Amino acid sequence: MGDGRDDLAARLARVASKLTVAASLPGEAVMFGADSHRFRVGPALSEAAVIRFEERHRVEVPPDYRGFITRVGHGGPGRFGGAGPFYGLFCIDDWEWALLGNPDVTMLARPFPAEPGEVYEDWLAEAAPGDDDEPYRGTLPLSHQGCGDLSLLVVSGAARGRVAETHPGRQGPRFTEDPDFLSWYERWLDAVLAGERHFR
Template sequence: MIDQQWSGVRRRVGVLGALSGSSRVFGSHGHRWALDDPLAADGLAELEAQIGVRLPDEYRTFLTCVGAGGAGPAYGLFPVRRVQGRWRWEGDGADLADLSMLARPFPGHGPDPRDRDALLAVRPEEEGFDEIEDFDDAIEAWDERWHALVFAPERTAGAIVISHLGCAQREWLIISGTHRGTVWSDWRADDGDLVPLRDPAGEPVTFTRWYSDWLRQAELTAHQPPTNA
Protein backbone atom coordinates (compact mmCIF):
# COMPACT_ATOMS: atom_id res chain seq x y z
CA MET A 1 0.00 0.00 0.00
CA ILE A 2 1.39 3.41 -1.02
CA ASP A 3 1.66 5.98 1.77
CA GLN A 4 -0.31 9.05 0.63
CA GLN A 5 2.62 11.45 1.00
CA TRP A 6 4.61 9.40 -1.52
CA SER A 7 1.78 8.77 -3.99
CA GLY A 8 3.02 9.32 -7.54
CA VAL A 9 6.58 10.21 -6.55
CA ARG A 10 8.21 7.25 -8.25
CA ARG A 11 6.29 8.02 -11.45
CA ARG A 12 7.25 11.71 -11.28
CA VAL A 13 10.92 10.81 -11.01
CA GLY A 14 10.62 8.55 -14.06
CA VAL A 15 8.87 11.22 -16.10
CA LEU A 16 11.40 13.81 -15.02
CA GLY A 17 14.34 11.65 -16.04
CA ALA A 18 12.93 11.32 -19.56
CA LEU A 19 12.92 15.10 -20.12
CA SER A 20 15.78 16.56 -22.12
CA GLY A 21 16.10 19.34 -19.56
CA SER A 22 16.66 16.91 -16.70
CA SER A 23 20.39 17.00 -17.35
CA ARG A 24 20.40 20.58 -16.03
CA VAL A 25 19.47 19.37 -12.54
CA PHE A 26 22.51 19.43 -10.29
CA GLY A 27 23.90 15.98 -9.55
CA SER A 28 21.66 14.15 -12.01
CA HIS A 29 24.63 12.65 -13.82
CA GLY A 30 25.38 10.85 -10.57
CA HIS A 31 22.03 9.14 -9.96
CA ARG A 32 20.82 9.21 -13.62
CA TRP A 33 17.22 9.36 -12.38
CA ALA A 34 17.26 5.67 -11.40
CA LEU A 35 15.51 4.48 -8.25
CA ASP A 36 16.23 1.18 -6.53
CA ASP A 37 13.28 -1.11 -5.96
CA PRO A 38 11.35 -0.42 -2.75
CA LEU A 39 12.18 -2.54 0.28
CA ALA A 40 9.84 -5.37 1.13
CA ALA A 41 8.33 -5.36 4.61
CA ASP A 42 10.49 -8.26 5.74
CA GLY A 43 13.61 -6.53 4.43
CA LEU A 44 12.79 -3.37 6.37
CA ALA A 45 12.14 -5.42 9.50
CA GLU A 46 15.47 -7.19 9.10
CA LEU A 47 17.28 -3.86 8.59
CA GLU A 48 15.75 -2.33 11.70
CA ALA A 49 16.50 -5.44 13.73
CA GLN A 50 20.14 -5.24 12.65
CA ILE A 51 20.61 -1.58 13.58
CA GLY A 52 18.51 -1.84 16.74
CA VAL A 53 16.21 1.11 16.08
CA ARG A 54 13.07 1.93 14.11
CA LEU A 55 13.75 4.34 11.28
CA PRO A 56 11.82 7.65 11.18
CA ASP A 57 8.38 7.09 9.67
CA GLU A 58 8.84 9.46 6.72
CA TYR A 59 12.02 7.72 5.66
CA ARG A 60 10.82 4.16 6.26
CA THR A 61 7.68 4.75 4.16
CA PHE A 62 9.85 6.19 1.38
CA LEU A 63 11.94 3.02 1.46
CA THR A 64 8.89 0.80 1.12
CA CYS A 65 6.79 2.97 -1.23
CA VAL A 66 9.27 4.75 -3.50
CA GLY A 67 12.66 3.08 -3.45
CA ALA A 68 15.59 1.99 -1.31
CA GLY A 69 17.68 4.84 -2.74
CA GLY A 70 18.75 6.44 -5.99
CA ALA A 71 17.47 9.64 -7.62
CA GLY A 72 17.30 12.43 -5.10
CA PRO A 73 18.93 15.60 -3.82
CA ALA A 74 22.47 16.41 -5.01
CA TYR A 75 24.10 13.23 -6.32
CA GLY A 76 21.25 11.07 -5.08
CA LEU A 77 19.81 9.39 -2.01
CA PHE A 78 22.25 6.81 -0.69
CA PRO A 79 20.75 3.34 -1.18
CA VAL A 80 20.46 0.84 1.63
CA ARG A 81 21.29 -2.66 0.46
CA ARG A 82 21.80 -6.14 1.83
CA VAL A 83 25.36 -7.25 1.10
CA GLN A 84 26.65 -10.65 2.19
CA GLY A 85 23.83 -11.03 4.67
CA ARG A 86 24.18 -7.59 6.29
CA TRP A 87 22.44 -4.30 5.58
CA ARG A 88 24.42 -1.16 4.87
CA TRP A 89 24.11 2.26 3.23
CA GLU A 90 26.27 2.81 0.16
CA GLY A 91 27.67 6.08 -1.20
CA ASP A 92 30.55 8.51 -0.92
CA GLY A 93 30.97 8.86 2.84
CA ALA A 94 28.24 6.45 3.88
CA ASP A 95 30.82 4.63 5.99
CA LEU A 96 31.21 7.73 8.18
CA ALA A 97 28.12 6.52 10.02
CA ASP A 98 28.86 3.88 12.66
CA LEU A 99 26.03 1.37 12.26
CA SER A 100 26.66 0.04 15.75
CA MET A 101 25.77 3.45 17.22
CA LEU A 102 22.50 4.16 15.41
CA ALA A 103 20.31 3.42 18.43
CA ARG A 104 22.20 6.00 20.51
CA PRO A 105 20.69 9.52 20.63
CA PHE A 106 22.23 12.00 18.22
CA PRO A 107 23.98 14.62 20.39
CA GLY A 108 22.93 17.61 18.32
CA HIS A 109 25.94 19.71 19.29
CA GLY A 110 29.59 19.99 18.39
CA PRO A 111 32.71 19.84 20.51
CA ASP A 112 33.23 22.30 23.35
CA PRO A 113 33.67 25.70 21.61
CA ARG A 114 36.62 26.42 23.89
CA ASP A 115 38.41 23.30 22.67
CA ARG A 116 37.57 24.12 19.07
CA ASP A 117 38.70 27.75 19.30
CA ALA A 118 41.88 26.81 21.13
CA LEU A 119 42.82 24.34 18.42
CA LEU A 120 42.01 26.79 15.61
CA ALA A 121 44.17 29.40 17.33
CA VAL A 122 47.28 27.21 17.06
CA ARG A 123 46.80 26.12 13.45
CA PRO A 124 50.26 26.34 11.83
CA GLU A 125 50.93 29.09 9.29
CA GLU A 126 53.44 28.56 6.50
CA GLU A 127 55.30 31.83 7.14
CA GLY A 128 56.26 30.58 10.58
CA PHE A 129 58.53 27.89 9.15
CA ASP A 130 61.89 28.14 7.37
CA GLU A 131 61.46 24.79 5.61
CA ILE A 132 58.32 23.69 3.78
CA GLU A 133 58.86 20.14 5.00
CA ASP A 134 58.64 21.32 8.62
CA PHE A 135 55.38 23.15 7.85
CA ASP A 136 53.96 20.07 6.14
CA ASP A 137 54.75 17.96 9.20
CA ALA A 138 53.21 20.53 11.54
CA ILE A 139 49.99 20.94 9.54
CA GLU A 140 49.64 17.16 9.22
CA ALA A 141 49.91 16.79 13.00
CA TRP A 142 47.40 19.60 13.48
CA ASP A 143 44.98 18.02 10.98
CA GLU A 144 45.07 14.79 12.97
CA ARG A 145 44.12 16.64 16.16
CA TRP A 146 41.36 18.55 14.33
CA HIS A 147 39.96 15.39 12.77
CA ALA A 148 39.92 13.62 16.13
CA LEU A 149 37.99 16.54 17.64
CA VAL A 150 35.34 17.29 15.02
CA PHE A 151 35.02 13.88 13.38
CA ALA A 152 34.76 11.84 16.57
CA PRO A 153 32.30 8.96 15.94
CA GLU A 154 30.21 10.09 18.91
CA ARG A 155 29.37 13.29 17.01
CA THR A 156 27.19 11.38 14.56
CA ALA A 157 25.78 8.65 16.79
CA GLY A 158 22.14 8.06 15.84
CA ALA A 159 22.55 9.39 12.29
CA ILE A 160 23.16 8.08 8.76
CA VAL A 161 24.65 9.80 5.71
CA ILE A 162 22.00 10.08 3.01
CA SER A 163 23.53 12.30 0.33
CA HIS A 164 26.79 13.71 -1.00
CA LEU A 165 26.91 17.29 -2.31
CA GLY A 166 30.51 17.17 -3.54
CA CYS A 167 33.74 18.53 -2.02
CA ALA A 168 33.27 16.29 1.06
CA GLN A 169 30.02 18.05 1.99
CA ARG A 170 27.25 15.64 2.97
CA GLU A 171 23.80 15.50 4.52
CA TRP A 172 22.72 13.29 7.41
CA LEU A 173 19.35 11.97 8.52
CA ILE A 174 18.93 11.79 12.27
CA ILE A 175 17.25 8.56 13.31
CA SER A 176 17.60 8.61 17.13
CA GLY A 177 17.19 11.23 19.83
CA THR A 178 15.31 14.52 20.06
CA HIS A 179 16.26 15.54 16.50
CA ARG A 180 14.92 12.30 15.03
CA GLY A 181 13.60 12.62 11.49
CA THR A 182 15.44 15.86 10.62
CA VAL A 183 18.17 16.42 8.04
CA TRP A 184 21.51 18.05 8.90
CA SER A 185 24.24 19.47 6.66
CA ASP A 186 27.85 18.52 7.30
CA TRP A 187 30.37 21.33 6.67
CA ARG A 188 33.19 19.90 8.77
CA ALA A 189 35.48 19.42 5.77
CA ASP A 190 35.49 23.24 5.43
CA ASP A 191 36.17 23.86 9.14
CA GLY A 192 32.43 24.22 9.73
CA ASP A 193 30.17 21.88 11.67
CA LEU A 194 27.02 19.81 11.53
CA VAL A 195 24.03 22.15 11.28
CA PRO A 196 20.30 21.44 10.91
CA LEU A 197 18.59 22.30 7.64
CA ARG A 198 15.79 24.80 8.20
CA ASP A 199 12.92 25.99 6.03
CA PRO A 200 12.23 29.70 5.36
CA ALA A 201 10.20 29.85 8.57
CA GLY A 202 13.13 28.55 10.55
CA GLU A 203 11.61 25.13 11.19
CA PRO A 204 13.78 21.98 10.97
CA VAL A 205 13.54 20.21 7.62
CA THR A 206 12.32 16.62 7.84
CA PHE A 207 12.99 13.88 5.31
CA THR A 208 9.72 14.37 3.40
CA ARG A 209 10.29 18.12 3.06
CA TRP A 210 13.90 17.52 2.03
CA TYR A 211 12.99 15.11 -0.76
CA SER A 212 9.77 16.80 -1.91
CA ASP A 213 11.38 20.24 -2.16
CA TRP A 214 14.16 18.77 -4.28
CA LEU A 215 11.67 17.03 -6.58
CA ARG A 216 9.61 20.18 -7.12
CA GLN A 217 12.70 22.26 -7.85
CA ALA A 218 14.06 19.59 -10.19
CA GLU A 219 10.80 19.64 -12.16
CA LEU A 220 10.95 23.42 -12.45
CA THR A 221 14.57 23.29 -13.62
CA ALA A 222 13.93 20.56 -16.19
CA HIS A 223 10.98 22.42 -17.69
CA GLN A 224 12.81 25.71 -18.05
CA PRO A 225 13.68 26.62 -21.66
CA PRO A 226 17.41 26.32 -22.39
CA THR A 227 19.37 29.55 -22.22
CA ASN A 228 21.33 30.68 -25.23
CA ALA A 229 25.07 30.66 -24.79
Protein backbone atom coordinates in the same frame (compact mmCIF):
# COMPACT_ATOMS: atom_id res chain seq x y z
CA MET B 1 -9.77 13.77 8.20
CA GLY B 2 -7.57 10.75 7.49
CA ASP B 3 -4.98 9.31 9.81
CA GLY B 4 -1.22 9.81 9.44
CA ARG B 5 -0.92 6.73 7.23
CA ASP B 6 -3.36 8.22 4.71
CA ASP B 7 -1.39 11.45 4.69
CA LEU B 8 1.88 9.57 4.25
CA ALA B 9 0.41 7.48 1.42
CA ALA B 10 -0.71 10.66 -0.38
CA ARG B 11 2.71 12.26 0.08
CA LEU B 12 4.49 9.17 -1.23
CA ALA B 13 2.19 9.01 -4.26
CA ARG B 14 2.85 12.68 -5.02
CA VAL B 15 6.63 12.22 -4.70
CA ALA B 16 6.54 9.11 -6.92
CA SER B 17 4.57 11.04 -9.55
CA LYS B 18 7.03 13.95 -9.51
CA LEU B 19 9.94 11.52 -9.77
CA THR B 20 8.37 9.96 -12.86
CA VAL B 21 7.98 13.41 -14.43
CA ALA B 22 11.61 14.30 -13.60
CA ALA B 23 12.84 11.07 -15.21
CA SER B 24 10.90 11.85 -18.40
CA LEU B 25 12.20 15.41 -18.87
CA PRO B 26 13.73 15.78 -22.34
CA GLY B 27 17.39 16.62 -22.86
CA GLU B 28 20.27 16.54 -20.43
CA ALA B 29 19.59 16.82 -16.71
CA VAL B 30 20.51 20.30 -15.48
CA MET B 31 20.35 19.64 -11.72
CA PHE B 32 23.76 19.13 -10.15
CA GLY B 33 24.53 15.43 -9.72
CA ALA B 34 21.58 14.15 -11.75
CA ASP B 35 23.79 12.86 -14.56
CA SER B 36 24.88 10.18 -12.07
CA HIS B 37 21.44 8.67 -11.37
CA ARG B 38 19.25 10.10 -14.18
CA PHE B 39 16.29 10.27 -11.75
CA ARG B 40 16.09 6.49 -11.42
CA VAL B 41 15.75 4.50 -8.21
CA GLY B 42 16.23 0.81 -7.61
CA PRO B 43 13.51 -1.60 -6.51
CA ALA B 44 11.82 -0.89 -3.19
CA LEU B 45 12.94 -2.87 -0.17
CA SER B 46 10.59 -5.31 1.52
CA GLU B 47 9.25 -4.54 4.99
CA ALA B 48 11.07 -7.66 6.16
CA ALA B 49 14.41 -6.28 4.92
CA VAL B 50 13.85 -3.00 6.77
CA ILE B 51 12.86 -4.84 9.95
CA ARG B 52 16.04 -6.95 9.76
CA PHE B 53 18.08 -3.75 9.40
CA GLU B 54 16.31 -2.14 12.36
CA GLU B 55 16.76 -5.21 14.56
CA ARG B 56 20.45 -5.46 13.70
CA HIS B 57 21.07 -1.79 14.49
CA ARG B 58 18.49 -1.50 17.32
CA VAL B 59 16.84 1.52 15.75
CA GLU B 60 13.58 2.40 13.99
CA VAL B 61 13.91 4.44 10.82
CA PRO B 62 11.51 7.41 10.58
CA PRO B 63 8.14 6.46 9.03
CA ASP B 64 8.38 8.72 5.96
CA TYR B 65 11.85 7.40 5.05
CA ARG B 66 10.63 3.84 5.61
CA GLY B 67 7.66 4.55 3.33
CA PHE B 68 9.95 5.89 0.62
CA ILE B 69 12.37 2.95 0.60
CA THR B 70 9.57 0.35 0.81
CA ARG B 71 7.08 1.93 -1.61
CA VAL B 72 8.91 4.30 -3.98
CA GLY B 73 12.40 2.86 -4.38
CA HIS B 74 15.76 2.18 -2.80
CA GLY B 75 19.26 2.74 -4.11
CA GLY B 76 19.80 2.97 -7.81
CA PRO B 77 22.26 3.17 -10.70
CA GLY B 78 24.46 6.09 -9.69
CA ARG B 79 27.87 5.84 -8.07
CA PHE B 80 26.29 6.84 -4.76
CA GLY B 81 22.82 5.38 -5.32
CA GLY B 82 19.51 6.43 -6.82
CA ALA B 83 17.58 9.57 -7.64
CA GLY B 84 18.03 12.20 -4.99
CA PRO B 85 19.72 15.44 -4.04
CA PHE B 86 23.36 16.00 -4.98
CA TYR B 87 24.89 12.70 -6.16
CA GLY B 88 21.81 10.63 -5.26
CA LEU B 89 20.42 8.64 -2.35
CA PHE B 90 22.61 6.09 -0.66
CA CYS B 91 21.36 2.58 0.01
CA ILE B 92 20.41 1.99 3.62
CA ASP B 93 23.25 -0.53 3.82
CA ASP B 94 25.70 2.36 3.32
CA TRP B 95 24.90 3.43 6.91
CA GLU B 96 28.53 3.90 7.93
CA TRP B 97 29.51 6.55 5.33
CA ALA B 98 29.20 9.47 7.78
CA LEU B 99 31.20 7.88 10.58
CA LEU B 100 34.62 9.29 11.30
CA GLY B 101 35.62 6.27 13.40
CA ASN B 102 35.27 2.55 12.94
CA PRO B 103 31.84 1.20 11.97
CA ASP B 104 29.95 -0.34 14.88
CA VAL B 105 26.38 -1.62 14.51
CA THR B 106 25.38 0.20 17.72
CA MET B 107 26.15 3.63 16.23
CA LEU B 108 22.68 4.25 14.75
CA ALA B 109 20.97 3.67 18.10
CA ARG B 110 23.15 6.22 19.90
CA PRO B 111 21.61 9.73 19.99
CA PHE B 112 22.93 12.30 17.55
CA PRO B 113 24.36 15.08 19.73
CA ALA B 114 23.27 18.03 17.56
CA GLU B 115 19.92 19.80 17.64
CA PRO B 116 18.49 22.52 15.39
CA GLY B 117 19.46 25.97 16.59
CA GLU B 118 22.46 24.85 18.64
CA VAL B 119 25.67 26.82 18.16
CA TYR B 120 29.04 25.17 18.65
CA GLU B 121 32.39 26.78 19.17
CA ASP B 122 34.13 23.54 18.19
CA TRP B 123 31.70 20.88 16.95
CA LEU B 124 34.02 17.88 17.00
CA ALA B 125 35.45 18.64 20.43
CA GLU B 126 31.98 19.13 21.92
CA ALA B 127 30.20 16.28 20.11
CA ALA B 128 32.96 13.72 20.55
CA PRO B 129 35.10 14.67 23.56
CA GLY B 130 36.27 11.10 24.26
CA ASP B 131 38.67 9.05 22.18
CA ASP B 132 35.95 6.54 21.30
CA ASP B 133 33.14 9.06 20.73
CA GLU B 134 31.59 9.30 17.27
CA PRO B 135 30.18 12.73 16.35
CA TYR B 136 27.86 11.43 13.61
CA ARG B 137 26.31 8.63 15.63
CA GLY B 138 22.55 8.35 15.30
CA THR B 139 22.49 9.36 11.64
CA LEU B 140 22.01 7.62 8.30
CA PRO B 141 23.81 9.19 5.35
CA LEU B 142 21.32 10.21 2.66
CA SER B 143 23.47 11.71 -0.08
CA HIS B 144 26.99 12.75 -0.97
CA GLN B 145 27.25 16.45 -1.76
CA GLY B 146 30.84 16.36 -3.01
CA CYS B 147 34.03 17.53 -1.26
CA GLY B 148 33.32 15.12 1.61
CA ASP B 149 30.06 16.77 2.71
CA LEU B 150 26.99 14.62 3.29
CA SER B 151 23.28 15.00 3.91
CA LEU B 152 22.21 12.94 6.93
CA LEU B 153 18.93 11.65 8.32
CA VAL B 154 18.82 11.73 12.11
CA VAL B 155 17.46 8.40 13.35
CA SER B 156 18.25 8.72 17.08
CA GLY B 157 18.17 11.69 19.41
CA ALA B 158 16.21 14.88 19.89
CA ALA B 159 16.30 15.77 16.18
CA ARG B 160 15.05 12.35 15.01
CA GLY B 161 13.52 12.55 11.53
CA ARG B 162 15.29 15.80 10.56
CA VAL B 163 17.85 16.20 7.76
CA ALA B 164 21.23 17.70 8.62
CA GLU B 165 24.28 18.44 6.51
CA THR B 166 27.85 17.84 7.58
CA HIS B 167 30.19 20.78 7.44
CA PRO B 168 33.98 20.81 7.73
CA GLY B 169 33.96 23.97 9.85
CA ARG B 170 33.95 24.25 13.62
CA GLN B 171 30.25 25.20 13.72
CA GLY B 172 29.19 21.64 13.01
CA PRO B 173 26.17 20.26 11.13
CA ARG B 174 23.51 22.49 9.62
CA PHE B 175 19.88 21.38 9.78
CA THR B 176 17.75 22.01 6.72
CA GLU B 177 14.44 23.86 7.01
CA ASP B 178 12.53 20.65 6.27
CA PRO B 179 10.55 18.90 9.02
CA ASP B 180 11.36 15.43 7.68
CA PHE B 181 13.02 13.38 4.95
CA LEU B 182 10.08 13.39 2.56
CA SER B 183 9.73 17.19 2.70
CA TRP B 184 13.45 17.52 1.92
CA TYR B 185 13.18 15.06 -0.96
CA GLU B 186 10.08 16.69 -2.43
CA ARG B 187 11.67 20.13 -2.17
CA TRP B 188 14.53 18.76 -4.28
CA LEU B 189 12.08 17.36 -6.84
CA ASP B 190 10.32 20.73 -7.03
CA ALA B 191 13.66 22.40 -7.73
CA VAL B 192 14.36 19.82 -10.46
CA LEU B 193 10.98 20.41 -12.09
CA ALA B 194 11.50 24.18 -11.92
CA GLY B 195 14.71 23.76 -13.96
CA GLU B 196 17.07 24.78 -11.16
CA ARG B 197 20.70 23.76 -11.35
CA HIS B 198 21.51 23.56 -7.66
CA PHE B 199 19.67 22.46 -4.53
CA ARG B 200 20.06 24.07 -1.13
